[in-house]
Amino acid sequence: MNSNGANPPDVVVFGQIARDLVFVVDEVPGAGHSAAVRQRREMLGGKGANQAVALAQLGMCPALVGVVGDDRVGQRLLEQARQDRVDVSAAIVRAGTATALIADVVDGSGRWRYLEDIPAATLLTRTDVLGCARLLVPGCWASLQLQQPPTAALAAARLAREAGCKIALDGVPGEQARAELLATADVLRADAREAGLLTGTDICTAAEAERAARDIVRRGPSLVALAVNGIGNAFAWHGGSLQLPLSPTQVVDTTGAGDAFMAALIMGLARGGGPQRAARLAVAAAGATVGHPGGRPALTPTAVQQQLTLLARAAPPVPGSLMPPGGAIVGGATS
Ligand SMILES: Nc1ncnc2c1ncn2[C@@H]1O[C@H](COP(=O)(O)OP(=O)(O)O)[C@@H](O)[C@H]1O
Ligand SMILES: [Mg+2]
Numbered sequence: 001m002n003s004n005g006a007n008p009p010d011v012v013v014f015g016q017i018a019r020d021l022v023f024v025v026d027e028v029p030g031a032g033h034s035a036a037v038r039q040r041r042e043m044l045g046g047k048g049a050n051q052a053v054a055l056a057q058l059g060m061c062p063a064l065v066g067v068v069g070d071d072r073v074g075q076r077l078l079e080q081a082r083q084d085r086v087d088v089s090a091a092i093v094r095a096g097t098a099t100a101l102i103a104d105v106v107d108g109s110g111r112w113r114y115l116e117d118i119p120a121a122t123l124l125t126r127t128d129v130l131g132c133a134r135l136l137v138p139g140c141w142a143s144l145q146l147q148q149p150p151t152a153a154l155a156a157a158r159l160a161r162e163a164g165c166k167i168a169l170d171g172v173p174g175e176q177a178r179a180e181l182l183a184t185a186d187v188l189r190a191d192a193r194e195a196g197l198l199t200g201t202d203i204c205t206a207a208e209a210e211r212a213a214r215d216i217v218r219r220g221p222s223l224v225a226l227a228v229n230g231i232g233n234a235f236a237w238h239g240g241s242l243q244l245p246l247s248p249t250q251v252v253d254t255t256g257a258g259d260a261f262m263a264a265l266i267m268g269l270a271r272g273g274g275p276q277r278a279a280r281l282a283v284a285a286a287g288a289t290v291g292h293p294g295g296r297p298a299l300t301p302t303a304v305q306q307q308l309t310l311l312a313r314a315a316p317p318v319p320g321s322l323m324p325p326g327g328a329i330v331g332g333a334t335s
Contacts, residue, residue: 009063009087011055011266012135012165014124014156015048015145017066017081017091018100019073022253022294026108041294044080045102047145047170050256050295054263054285056085057299060270063087065132065156067094067122074099090132097121106293110251124152129159138164141266146171146181153177157184166269169221170262172197183220187265191258192229206243209234214241223275225265225282227258235279242279247287247311256295257286263297264304284308 024039044053048066055062064086068074070093077099081088100122103115129152136142142160144153146169153169154177160167166186172194173181182188196202199212206228213224213236223237232245264285268278284307289297 007061008137009061009135009140010270011052011060011062011141011143012065012090012132012160013048013052013055013062013143013145014065014129014148014152015051015143016046016100016118016122016147017044017049017064017068017074017077018046018102018118018122019043019077020045020102020104020294020296022104022106022255024106024108024252024293028105028107028113039293041296043294043296044077044084045256045295046100047147047256047259047295049077049081049086050259050297051143051145051170051263052081052086053084054260054289054297054299055267057297058263058267058285058304060263060267061085061087063090063132063135065090065092065124065129065135067092067097067124067128069093069097069099069119069122070095071099073101087135090135092124092128092131094121104253104255104294106253106255110253110290112253112255124148126151126155128152129155133159133163136160136163136165139166141166141168141270143168143170143262143266146173150174150177154181157181168262168266170258179219182216185221187223187225187269188216188221189225189258189262189265190227192227195226195228203228206231206234210236210241210243223265223269223278225261225279233261233279233283235275237275240275242276244279244283244311245314247283247307248314249287249291249307249310251290253293253295254290255293256297257289259295260289260297260299261286264299280308280311284311287311 022041052062052064168187265282268281287307288303
């Protein structure tokens with residue numbers, strides 16, 4: 001039993017915890033101008049918390065390893081996480097720092113701007129990670145957000161590997177640790193910008209993403225997912241690959257969609273559904289997150305099922321981009 005009285009964690013997320021403020025405006029004002037806020041939300045956020053909450057909503061038992069300051073905001077965020085059925089018994093409350101704050105200003109076209117106050121002391125250290133070793137037990141997943149410092153990510157990967165955990169990476173492994181992190185990872189996922197950094201070239205088409213994902217699979221991970229801006233996601237694994245379009249749903253704010261995507265990918269694989277099923281779940285979970293402002297997921301079974309249905313009916317692609325309805329298996333794949 002964990003501190004929440006729930007089951008022991010089956011996924012340990014190493015990532016950020018922040019207070020999120022979301023402002024929806026018609027247009028972001030220029031200097032010297034103001035804009036009326038159409039909608040305001042304030043909530044537990046940060047990539048780590050968003051992913052952990054998504055995992056809990058999907059029926060997993062996540063633990064979150066991240067840092068808050070020793071202030072009232074930090075206490076409130078941890079309390080919210082507990083209510084969300086996230087085990088925060090190993091979260092770090094750091095003396096002498098304020099909790100991270102992110103303001104997400106979204107305009108009427110779904111374009112976001114983030115104002116980030118992320119004190120350096122709210123990033124994970126190697127020592128923080130080593131203090132959580134007890135959570136990593138054989139068969140458990142470790143989900144590492146590579147936006148955290150490379151020394152912390154590497155320490156987490158080594159601990160997880162030694163403990164017999166599966167390892168999922170979100171983001172770009174720092175160059176010095178890249179070979180080791182890729183060799184040790186089971187899953188790597190990158191958004192469009194990160195995929196470009198990882199491959200050293202902009203990825204503009206599904207075919208390029210699919211080729212890049214296949215290349216990365218050869219360097220270690222069993223499953224790689226790369227996003228292509230405005231088009232979709234390409235997946236590759238040993239023996240197959242798949243391209244999926246974005247689910248045809250109204251986009252209000254893409255914030256947190258990558259974290260929901262990652263949570264569903266891990267859940268799908270952990271439950272033994274195979275890469276194709278996990279890939280569809282991931283795109284559906286992202287689709288269920290882009291329709292509301294802010295990164296906090298709302299992955300009810302109905303919302304995910306609706307997105308799976310939309311995805312299965314997705315329109316044929318325009319030539320040169322992604323996919324026939326339901327997505328195309330392009331690599332003679334099996335799961
Ligand atoms: N309409 C949509 N349906 C499904 N997924 C979408 C849609 N629009 C964007 N996405 C996905 O949202 C994700 C955003 O990822 P990312 O930028 O990493 O978000 P964050 O880091 O804020 O969680 C990408 O994987 C992208 O493919
Ligand atoms: Mg992301």
